[in-house]
Amino acid sequence: MKCPNCRKEMVILELDKVEIDHCLLCGGIWLDEGELELLLEGTLERDKLLASFKINKKADEKKRKCPVCGKKMYKVLCGMEKKVLIDSCPKNHGLWFDRGELDQLLEMGGIENKSKIYSFLKDLFGKKVLK
Template identity: 50%
Template sequence: MDCPVCKEPMIVLELDEVEIDHCTSCGGIWLDAGELELLLGDPDSRDRFLSSFETDEVTEERSRRCPICRKRMEKVSAGANGKVRIDRCRNNDGIWLDEGELEEILQMGSLGKDDRVLRLLKEMFAKKRQ
């Protein structure tokens, strides 16, 4: 699968038994539909977070194409005050997270299952930056 930003092939990484696609040039992450849910813990905070998704029609960020169906993705703001802005496939193939956005999401409230996922993420990206 190619990165929707750089068009470079992404690599597959395993994060707490979830396979994610990661672009080593821009640091972005592609999550197939349902994978974000797997990385989030506590069902209550997870549902609260997922229901905070709001389509953002006015953003000036460039829209990107879904790496699976190639259609333009929609911008969605998520979290309290629409803190994180992600790209979501309109056909529900999955979501695209720019570098650092998954960490931001996991750090929000009590979203992370435990600190393990966050720690894994940090390790993965620390390796990359060395």
């Protein structure tokens, strides 16, 4: 699959049972439909966080195309107090996270610092990204 941001071929990383497409060039992450839910399983704020997703038609961030179907993706604002703007395929193929956005989202979901996913992302991006 090609990165929707820089068009480079992404690498597939496997984490538990979730396959993550990751672009080594820009650090972005693509999650297929349902994978975010899997990553957030068992976290405290999971339902609240998933319910917070709202399409933002006025976002002026550059529109990206879904790496699966090529349709222009929606900008989706998610989060409670803090917000992150991610990209979502209008046909629900999946979600795109720019570098650092997935970490922030998982943090909002109340993911444990000690969890596998969290330390995985930390290793991947280094400490700079995670505040």
